[in-house]
Amino acid sequence: MRRILVTNDDGIYAPGLRAAVRSVEDLGEVVVVAPSGQRSGVGRSVSVFEPLRMAEVSLDGRRAYAVSGTPTDSVILGIFVVMKGELPDLAVSGINVGENISTDTVTTSGTIGAAIEAASYGVPAIAASIQVADQGDKFDNNHSVEYRFDTAINILRRVAIRVLERGMPAGVDILNINLPLNATDDTEIVVTRLARKIFRTAVEERRDPRGRPYYWIGGDLICGEREGTDVRAVYQEGKISVTPLTIDSTARVEFAEVLDLVENI
Amino acid sequence: MRRILVTNDDGIYAPGLRAAVRSVEDLGEVVVVAPSGQRSGVGRSVSVFEPLRMAEVSLDGRRAYAVSGTPTDSVILGIFVVMKGELPDLAVSGINVGENISTDTVTTSGTIGAAIEAASYGVPAIAASIQVADQGDKFDNNHSVEYRFDTAINILRRVAIRVLERGMPAGVDILNINLPLNATDDTEIVVTRLARKIFRTAVEERRDPRGRPYYWIGGDLICGEREGTDVRAVYQEGKISVTPLTIDSTARVEFAEVLDLVENI
Numbered sequence: 269m270r271r272i273l274v275t276n277d278d279g280i281y282a283p284g285l286r287a288a289v290r291s292v293e294d295l296g297e298v299v300v301v302a303p304s305g306q307r308s309g310v311g312r313s314v315s316v317f318e319p320l321r322m323a324e325v326s327l328d329g330r331r332a333y334a335v336s337g338t339p340t341d342s343v344i345l346g347i348f349v350v351m352k353g354e355l356p357d358l359a360v361s362g363i364n365v366g367e368n369i370s371t372d373t374v375t376t377s378g379t380i381g382a383a384i385e386a387a388s389y390g391v392p393a394i395a396a397s398i399q400v401a402d403q404g405d406k407f408d409n410n411h412s413v414e415y416r417f418d419t420a421i422n423i424l425r426r427v428a429i430r431v432l433e434r435g436m437p438a439g440v441d442i443l444n445i446n447l448p449l450n451a452t453d454d455t456e457i458v459v460t461r462l463a464r465k466i467f468r469t470a471v472e473e474r475r476d477p478r479g480r481p482y483y484w485i486g487g488d489l490i491c492g493e494r495e496g497t498d499v500r501a502v503y504q505e506g507k508i509s510v511t512p513l514t515i516d517s518t519a520r521v522e523f524a525e526v527l528d529l530v531e532n533i
Numbered sequence: 534m535r536r537i538l539v540t541n542d543d544g545i546y547a548p549g550l551r552a553a554v555r556s557v558e559d560l561g562e563v564v565v566v567a568p569s570g571q572r573s574g575v576g577r578s579v580s581v582f583e584p585l586r587m588a589e590v591s592l593d594g595r596r597a598y599a600v601s602g603t604p605t606d607s608v609i610l611g612i613f614v615v616m617k618g619e620l621p622d623l624a625v626s627g628i629n630v631g632e633n634i635s636t637d638t639v640t641t642s643g644t645i646g647a648a649i650e651a652a653s654y655g656v657p658a659i660a661a662s663i664q665v666a667d668q669g670d671k672f673d674n675n676h677s678v679e680y681r682f683d684t685a686i687n688i689l690r691r692v693a694i695r696v697l698e699r700g701m702p703a704g705v706d707i708l709n710i711n712l713p714l715n716a717t718d719d720t721e722i723v724v725t726r727l728a729r730k731i732f733r734t735a736v737e738e739r740r741d742p743r744g745r746p747y748y749w750i751g752g753d754l755i756c757g758e759r760e761g762t763d764v765r766a767v768y769q770e771g772k773i774s775v776t777p778l779t780i781d782s783t784a785r786v787e788f789a790e791v792l793d794l795v796e797n798i
Contacts, residue, residue: 306582309579312641313575313576317573319748321748340641344750371780371782375649381640423795430794437784445795459795461783462781469654471613473614482584482585483584484584485580514785517727518726520704525702529692530710530724532718
């Protein structure tokens with residue numbers, strides 16, 4: 269019996285998590301362990317300073333576990349407590365409300381953070397996200413804006429089946445799937461590389477009622493990225509983007525060239 | 534006049550931050566912006582839910598800025614508020630008390646998280662860390678255990694000079710420098726790739742005074758890694774490790790092979 273770990277970063281009660289469960293529930297034993305609430309932007313943060321709580325909850329009648337920490341913490345407790353240290357055959361993270369594209373999001377997204385943690389144990393991992401109409405919806409902890417997951421469920425299911433059958437291609441740790449707004453089962457799927465950036469970062473200074481400054485990190489989206497990238501596929505071409513990721517970020521470079529920069533002469 | 538942004542994840546009052554400042558202070562205008570306290574394990578977390586405070590503090594008589602958020606937040610406020618959106622010529626993150634080696638730490642270390650944020654704007658970034666005798670020292674917010682930074686300062690200074698002169702080798706975003714315990718100016722320097730793992734993750738269950746379970750994430754170090762890796766160089770060979778990193782974690786794989794996994798047939 270195959271075992272599939274399902275998690276996310278939008279929290280245990282997010283509709284996208286239930287959508288992820290639906291996409292894989294008949295492919296094996298599904299174990300659901302996710303943060304107790306919204307944990308966007310935390311990347312692969314791991315809780316090393318504080319202990320964690322884990323509560324059993326019911327999700328559409330299915331047992332699931334809500335973790336007080338990050339998505340990565342959820343993967344760790346999922347594997348080492350709930351699954352007693354036995355690695356799952358597949359990890360699925362999502363379905364995230366909010367596209368996770370470009371090198372900016374690979375390291376800041378909790379959805380991908382959880383996938384990286386699973387991949388670090390050699391578990392094939394799939395992250396799935398859908399584009400939002402309004403960037404603010406990414407951080408909507410009440411899940412008040414309704415998004416449809418039908419197409420995402422179909423694709424996630426198909427990819428999960430094939431990865432369980434054949435494993436990941438050599439050198440691939442994570443498949444990062446992103447659906448554009450209004451994707452249907454007929455929307456073209458393209459394999460992409462990460463765009464360099466997605467945000468034109470900006471900071472807004474405000475004054476509190478006592479006149480002292482505070483700062484909000486914000487910024488607009490960059491939509492005009494180069495051909496072949498995930499940002500281009502989702503934003504400009506309206507295609508479904510699948511990006512193969514590696515957790516080994518060693519640069520491909522002649523080591524002699526690097527040694528030349530660091531050696532004492 | 535060259536401008537160098539210095540930050541860390543151990544916090545603005547960490548001795549390692551002052552060591553980083555000392556290593557580059559005569560190479561240009563140094564701008565110091567760092568978290569107000571210990572922020573280990575947060576990777577490239579960015580604060581999107583809460584606003585940030587930034588306080589001017591004095592560090593050995595030098596003006597510096599303490600940010601209420603993460604190392605990445607510090608880089609963002611450093612560039613977009615303190616430096617008014619003008620990119621620095623170099624970013625230095627560290628000197629961290631605690632080695633940052635393997636793919637496990639690249640995505641969980643705040644030291645490297647800050648370097649990734651700087652690199653995302655095209656700023657050459659150097660992360661520097663020293664091995665600790667006791668893993669607990671990594672999280673010592675009182676800086677009560679004294680570590681010597683002399684050799685780290687010398688190397689960081691040398692690499693900073695050369696990167697400012699020549700730029701990074703093509704394809705390299707970050708140089709990740711790690712010194713073994715008791716390194717001296719004569720310790721051999723090797724260019725390495727990331728080891729896959731550094732931790733044998735484990736979770737410890739405890740009971741609170743009311744009998745309810747809580748969990749600590751922990752685990753032992755893996756010291757027996759393959760030749761050519763950073764973990765092997767630092768732990769087994771006692772050498773100084775320099776790993777060139779890219780922020781583009783797209784896997785090197787035939788895209789047709791990936792398409793085959795995802796396409797609707």
